[in-house]
Amino acid sequence: MRAYRANILFTPTPQRFEIIEHGFVVVGNDGNVIGTYASLPSEYKTIDVVDFGNQLLMPAMNDLHVHAPQYRNLGIAMDMELLPWLNTYTFPEEAKYKDIKYAERMYRRFVHDLWKLGTMRAAIFATIHPEASCLLADLLREAGMGGMVGLVGMDRNSPNNLSNSVQEAVDGTLRLVEHTASLPLVSAIVTPRFVPSCTPEMLTALGKLANGYRLPVQSHLSENQSEIEWVKELEPKSTCYGDAYRRYGLFGQTPTLMAHCCYTADEELELMRQNHVFAVHCPTSNCNLGSGIAPIRRFMNAGVPVALGSDVSAGSGFSIFRVIHYTLQMSKMKWVAGGHKEAFLSLSEAFWLATKSGGSFFGKVGSFESGYAFDALVVDDSDLNFDNYPIQHRLERYIYLGDDRQLTHRFCQGKEISAPRI
Amino acid sequence: MRAYRANILFTPTPQRFEIIEHGFVVVGNDGNVIGTYASLPSEYKTIDVVDFGNQLLMPAMNDLHVHAPQYRNLGIAMDMELLPWLNTYTFPEEAKYKDIKYAERMYRRFVHDLWKLGTMRAAIFATIHPEASCLLADLLREAGMGGMVGLVGMDRNSPNNLSNSVQEAVDGTLRLVEHTASLPLVSAIVTPRFVPSCTPEMLTALGKLANGYRLPVQSHLSENQSEIEWVKELEPKSTCYGDAYRRYGLFGQTPTLMAHCCYTADEELELMRQNHVFAVHCPTSNCNLGSGIAPIRRFMNAGVPVALGSDVSAGSGFSIFRVIHYTLQMSKMKWVAGGHKEAFLSLSEAFWLATKSGGSFFGKVGSFESGYAFDALVVDDSDLNFDNYPIQHRLERYIYLGDDRQLTHRFCQGKEISAPRI
Numbered sequence: 108m109r110a111y112r113a114n115i116l117f118t119p120t121p122q123r124f125e126i127i128e129h130g131f132v133v134v135g136n137d138g139n140v141i142g143t144y145a146s147l148p149s150e151y152k153t154i155d156v157v158d159f160g161n162q163l164l165m166p167a168m169n170d171l172h173v174h175a176p177q178y179r180n181l182g183i184a185m186d187m188e189l190l191p192w193l194n195t196y197t198f199p200e201e202a203k204y205k206d207i208k209y210a211e212r213m214y215r216r217f218v219h220d221l222w223k224l225g226t227m228r229a230a231i232f233a234t235i236h237p238e239a240s241c242l243l244a245d246l247l248r249e250a251g252m253g254g255m256v257g258l259v260g261m262d263r264n265s266p267n268n269l270s271n272s273v274q275e276a277v278d279g280t281l282r283l284v285e286h287t288a289s290l291p292l293v294s295a296i297v298t299p300r301f302v303p304s305c306t307p308e309m310l311t312a313l314g315k316l317a318n319g320y321r322l323p324v325q326s327h328l329s330e331n332q333s334e335i336e337w338v339k340e341l342e343p344k345s346t347c348y349g350d351a352y353r354r355y356g357l358f359g360q361t362p363t364l365m366a367h368c369c370y371t372a373d374e375e376l377e378l379m380r381q382n383h384v385f386a387v388h389c390p391t392s393n394c395n396l397g398s399g400i401a402p403i404r405r406f407m408n409a410g411v412p413v414a415l416g417s418d419v420s421a422g423s424g425f426s427i428f429r430v431i432h433y434t435l436q437m438s439k440m441k442w443v444a445g446g447h448k449e450a451f452l453s454l455s456e457a458f459w460l461a462t463k464s465g466g467s468f469f470g471k472v473g474s475f476e477s478g479y480a481f482d483a484l485v486v487d488d489s490d491l492n493f494d495n496y497p498i499q500h501r502l503e504r505y506i507y508l509g510d511d512r513q514l515t516h517r518f519c520q521g522k523e524i525s526a527p528r529i
Numbered sequence: 530m531r532a533y534r535a536n537i538l539f540t541p542t543p544q545r546f547e548i549i550e551h552g553f554v555v556v557g558n559d560g561n562v563i564g565t566y567a568s569l570p571s572e573y574k575t576i577d578v579v580d581f582g583n584q585l586l587m588p589a590m591n592d593l594h595v596h597a598p599q600y601r602n603l604g605i606a607m608d609m610e611l612l613p614w615l616n617t618y619t620f621p622e623e624a625k626y627k628d629i630k631y632a633e634r635m636y637r638r639f640v641h642d643l644w645k646l647g648t649m650r651a652a653i654f655a656t657i658h659p660e661a662s663c664l665l666a667d668l669l670r671e672a673g674m675g676g677m678v679g680l681v682g683m684d685r686n687s688p689n690n691l692s693n694s695v696q697e698a699v700d701g702t703l704r705l706v707e708h709t710a711s712l713p714l715v716s717a718i719v720t721p722r723f724v725p726s727c728t729p730e731m732l733t734a735l736g737k738l739a740n741g742y743r744l745p746v747q748s749h750l751s752e753n754q755s756e757i758e759w760v761k762e763l764e765p766k767s768t769c770y771g772d773a774y775r776r777y778g779l780f781g782q783t784p785t786l787m788a789h790c791c792y793t794a795d796e797e798l799e800l801m802r803q804n805h806v807f808a809v810h811c812p813t814s815n816c817n818l819g820s821g822i823a824p825i826r827r828f829m830n831a832g833v834p835v836a837l838g839s840d841v842s843a844g845s846g847f848s849i850f851r852v853i854h855y856t857l858q859m860s861k862m863k864w865v866a867g868g869h870k871e872a873f874l875s876l877s878e879a880f881w882l883a884t885k886s887g888g889s890f891f892g893k894v895g896s897f898e899s900g901y902a903f904d905a906l907v908v909d910d911s912d913l914n915f916d917n918y919p920i921q922h923r924l925e926r927y928i929y930l931g932d933d934r935q936l937t938h939r940f941c942q943g944k945e946i947s948a949p950r951i
Contacts, residue, residue, distance in 0.1 A: 182913070182929035183922045185857065186875065188865075216915070397861030397873060423854070423929040432845070435607065439819030440862070443610075451819060453608065491604070493638070500605045507604035507845040510932060 108141070109134050110156045113164035113485060114498050115143055117475040118459040121407070125475075126498050131156070132164065134481040138521025143475050159485050159516070163501060166473050167227035167482040167517060168427035169465035172325070172366040172387040172416025174232045175243055176201045176210070178217045180420040185395050189331040192396060192421070194266075201234045202268040210239035211246075218246045219527045223511045224425040226417075227482045227519040228253035228469050230325055230364055230387075232298055235259050235271040237279035241286045248290045250527040252519050253469060253482075257298025257325055258283050262309045265300075273312045280316060292520060297361075301327040302338045302351050314356030323362040323468075326352065328386075329375065330367035331398050349375040349384070359384040362468065366416055367392075368406070369399035376402075379411045385468065386411055388460070390433035392418035400437045404449040407456070414465030415457075428506050431457045454503055485516035530563070531556050532578045535586035535907060536920050537565055539897040540881040543829070547897075548920050553578070554586065556903040560943025565897050581907050581938070585923060588895050589649035589904040589939060590849035591887035594747070594788040594809040594838025596654045597665055598623045598632070600639045602842040607817050611753045614818060614843070616688075623656045624690040632661035633668075640668045641949045645933045646847040649904045649941040650675040650891050652747055652786055652809075652838075654720055657681050657693040659701035663708045670712045672949040674941050675891060675904075679720025679747055680705050684731045687722075695734045702738060714942060719783075723749040724760045724773050736778030745784040745890075748774065750808075751797065752789035753820045771797040771806070781806040784890065788838055789814075790828070791821035798824075801833045807890060808833055810882070812855035814840035822859045826871040829878070836887030837879075850928045853879045876925055907938035 111134065115127040125143075133141040133151055142148075147156070177197060184196035204210045221229055233240035233256055240258045247254050260276035261269065271279065283295040297317040299305045305313070317324050329335055329348050338348045345351035349371070352358035358365075359382025368386040371379065379386060386406050393399060406413050415430045416422070422430070431454075438452040466473020472480045491504045491513070505513060517524045533556065537549040547565075555563040555573055564570075569578070599619060606618035626632045643651055655662035655678055662680045669676050682698035683691065693701065705717040719739040721727045727735070739746050751757055751770050760770045767773035771793070774780035780787075781804020790808040793801065801808060808828050815821060828835050837852045838844070844852070853876075860873040888895020894902045913926045913935070927935060939946045 179916060182926035183918070185925070185929075188861075394858035394862060397865040399865055400862075436816035439610075440816060440822075443819040443821055444866075494601060496605070503607070504604035507607075 108136060108151070108154045110147060110151060110154055111159065111164060112156055113159035113162050115475065116163060116165045116498065116502055118455050118463055119474055119476055121456040121459040124455050124458070124499055128498060132475055132481065134521050138481055140475050140477055140479045140481050142477050161489070162515065163486040163488060163498070163505065165484055165486070165502070166462040166466070166475060167484050167519065168225045168461055169414065169469065169473055170221065170226045170229040170417050170425070170427055171364055171385065171414035171465045171468060172389055173229050173419050175214055175217045176204045176234045177420035178213045182423055185423070188396050189398060190333055198266050198269050202266065204234040204236050204239045207238050207242065210236070210242060214239070214243045214246050215527065215529050218250050218252065219529050220425045222250060222252065222517065222524060222527050224427070225484045225511070225514050225517060226425060226427055227517060227524065228466065228472060230255045230296060230468065232257050232259055232325070235261060235269060235275070235279070237282050240279065240283050244283065244287050244290060244293045246527070247293045251522050251524045253292030255294050255296035255323065256283060256287070257296040259298050259300050260309050260313050261300040261304035263306045264303050273309050276309060277312050277316055284320060284322065295322060297322045297324045299326050299357060302348065303334065303341060310355035310357065317361045318356045321361055323364070324357050325364040326357065326366070328352070328365035328368050329370040331396070332370060335370060347375045347378070349378045353378060353382070358382055364414070364468065366418065367398065367401065369393055369401045371402065376405065376409055376411060380409050383412060385414050387414050387416040388434060389416040389418035389422055390437045391423055391430055392421035394433065395423055396421050400441045402441065403434065403438055403452065404441070412464060412467070413460050414468060415461045426510070427461050428509070431461050431506055434460065481518055481521040483518040484514055486513045487515045488513050530558060530573070530576045532569060532573060532576055533581065533586060534578055535581035535584050537897065538585060538587045538920065538924055540877050540885055541896055541898055543878040543881040546877050546880070546921055550920060554897055554903065556943050560903055562897050562899055562901045562903050564899050583911070584937065585908040585910060585920070585927065587906055587908070587924065588884040588888070588897060589906050589941065590647045590883055591836065591891065591895055592643065592648045592651040592839050592847070592849055593786055593807065593836035593887045593890060594811055595651050595841050597636055597639045598626045598656045599842035600635045604845055607845070610755070611818050611820060612755055620688050620691050624688065626656040626658050626661045629660050629664065632658070632664055636661070636665045636668050637949065637951050640672050640674065641951050642847045644672060644674065644939065644946060644949050646849070647906045647933070647936050647939060648847060648849055649939060649946065650888065650894060652677045652718060652890065654679050654681055654747070657683060657691060657697070657701070659704050662701065662705050666705065666709050666712060666715045668949070669715045673944050673946045675714030677716050677718035677745065678705060678709070679718040681720050681722050682731050682735050683722040683726035685728045686725050695731050698731060699734050699738055706742060706744065717744060719744045719746045719779070721748050721779060724770065725756065725763060732777035732779060739783045740778045743783055745786070746779050747786040748779065748788070750774070750787035750790050751792040753818070754792060757792060769797040769800070771800045775800060775804070780804055786836070786890065788840065789820065789823065791815055791823045793824070798827065798831055798833060802831050805834060807836050809836050809838040810856060811838040811840035811844055812859040813845055813852055814843035815859070816855065817845055818843050822863045824863065825856065825860055825874065826863070834886060834889070835882050836890060837883045848932070849883050850931070853883050853928055856882065903940055903943040905940040906936055908935045909937045910935050
């Protein structure tokens with residue numbers, strides 16, 4: 108058992124920050140929070156206290172949508188929208204991960220950069236390659252970080268050198284399930300790339316797999332209007348894009364993440380609400396590819412769960428703090444485009460999406476309430492706090508102006524995580 | 530005379546980068562570029578060569594719209610749109626600049642941060658206070674950086690402690706003109722805050738001042754729809770917001786910068802084209818305040834000059850590289866919202882806006898063509914260039930992923946600029 112002392116911020120609810128200046132978080136030997144306190148209760152007087160002085164202490168970031176094998180393409184190739192972008196830049200890069208040496212070189216950097224920007228847990232798309240996908244799980248475990256890794260199923264409209272058969276996708280996923288069974292914080296997730304890349308046979312098999320083994324699911328949904336039109340042609344019996352997943356058992360029958368949802372409305376939204384399907388908001392990516400703006404306020408009002416994703420490499424960086432910033436900005440752009448009818452998001456709401464809401468996909472993660480995993484960041488913002496700002500303004504300035512330089516300590520499930528070896 | 534060797538990138542035209550790998554820029558003793566060369570011509574064989582190895586060498590950034598006295602508010606107070614934001618957060622902060630000690634403390638940080646992010650010239654709004662405005666000009670000179678400083682005129686709809694009389698605005702501006710007469714790279718610019726803040730008498734007097742002394746002008750235009758409605762009420766004889774400035778001699782009769790122009794169309798756009806009025810694009814600010822997206826492609830097609838601005842503190846940082854990133858993203862959002870009719874901007878176009886197009890307001894600035902001021906940045910991107918990217922991808926990755934850490938040298942008018950004292 109141990110206590111950490113600092114200026115504590117977290118969001119038990121989206122509406123407001125819980126702030127404890129120079130407060131204490133007591134963490135048990137299991138890595139879970141016992142409680143937060145303004146002064147240390149007498150029963151803890153004898154435990155070790157780590158004092159972070161005037162620094163900020165907050166829940167770590169959770170990235171609920173990121174493509175590890177697009178690491179090398181970060182910051183380039185931003186001149187196309189989704190479908191040509193996939194064919195021209197993304198698929199050729201992902202095909203390289205057949206080579207395990209190449210995969211290791213890039214995946215080490217990927218894990219390092221997640222760490223560097225303060226993300227302690229992520230839901231990750233790997234590639235079709237089982238060996239490289241298991242390696243990625245190992246590298247997360249080696250780092251001490253948490254997450255879900257998906258071996259991607261894709262067997263139509265995909266290049267020959269980046270396609271798998273239904274059997275390969277099922278076997279590869281099961282290999283990953285087995286491989287991660289002994290890893291404490293890492294697990295497998297069923298990952299059909301998206302409807303246009305998957306035949307009905309692939310979707311059927313992956314849906315069976317998810318339901319048979321009670322595995323979570325991740326994919327893409329309603330990112331772009333050409334994609335939606337294409338899905339209509341490919342799956343004419345489905346009443347909407349989301350319904351195409353639902354018919355195969357891939358839409359909330361087990362815990363499900365759907366990235367983007369820029370054009371989700373009405374029926375699809377209602378289906379997500381009923382099935383508790385997460386909308387993973389990826390605003391940096393949506394701006395870079397000119398996809399559109401997801402209706403986050405509408406999701407939140409309707410009770411559709413929402414999380415944030417970097418969507419590297421269509422998203423142009425790993426920082427979920429940056430994604431919070433874009434979430435706020437894009438909610439304002441939606442607000443102005445919609446004639447000011449739906450309120451834009453507040454700072455505490457966007458922070459909550461990145462922490463407690465996104466973290467909930469991994470269990471009790473993303474808050475400092477009792478029983479939550481102690482996933483945490485310590486921020487030395489003394490360079491930004493040159494004029495004695497109040498604590499919430501210090502967090503806001505860190506989000507808008509800070510970067511990895513201010514992150515002094517990172518914790519995942521109670522353990523301090525040092526820089527993963529590149 | 531001296532030569533600099535590095536990987537050179539610049540944009541003589543918006544359409545494409547001029548790239549010279551391991552090339553030379555020869556700079557005269559006046560600080561202007563003599564020429565760029567793949568190998569050093571024989572007549573320069575004896576001059577000093579500074580070799581920057583494998584680093585990138587590019588024109589420095591120009592910030593054509595920034596509010597120095599909003600420095601302290603950076604990264605906070607993002608929960609309102611323009612008009613309440615001004616009254617609640619901005620005006621109270623600017624009023625503090627009556628205190629010259631406070632002004633010096635903040636303005637030193639402001640100049641330092643411009644420098645830090647690679648901006649060597651800026652068009653700056655100060656406040657109504659002559660002493661602080663002259664100090665800001667002195668601090669730019671002390672740093673060796675260039676720019677224009679505007680003493681702000683505001684005499685209606687402004688708080689009592691942040692208003693000046695017409696006479697005070699005229700006298701203050703003239704004091705700044707005189708004060709900057711001997712400063713090589715710094716000058717004064719006539720600065721009515723915006724129509725809602727200025728009585729017809731103020732606008733008349735500032736128009737006369739601009740035309741009488743041939744001074745440039747900067748202000749705000751069509752940022753927000755409530756603001757536009759308000760201007761219609763305040764200036765019922767004007768056919769559009771831009772026409773309100775034009776009637777007072779403040780719209781291109783002398784070189785003019787108009788920030789934002791989110792809702793500029795038709796008549797106003799034609800007026801800007803005819804009068805060669807710059808649209809200063811401030812996309813980070815427009816996202817933070819939920820203002821809207823300026824029609825940059827339409828301006829460029831019509832021949833309206835365009836520059837980029839950080840608009841600190843509605844813009845949430847000093848980096849014009851970041852503004853380039855947002856310029857690209859917002860042009861894609863405009864492209865998708867408009868049914869893909871107007872092409873989004875290319876990287877070279879956005880870079881050109883930040884360098885040669887914006888720089889042209891200061892003279893021959895923003896390119897490495899012969900006769901241009903050697904305003905330059907040296908970028909050591911070795912951490913980002915871990916896998917031998919081509920030169921243009923290296924620049925693109927720097928724009929998307931880099932920050933001040935990669936900037937190793939900064940030059941303004943041929944002189945290396947070291948960190949300004951805070």
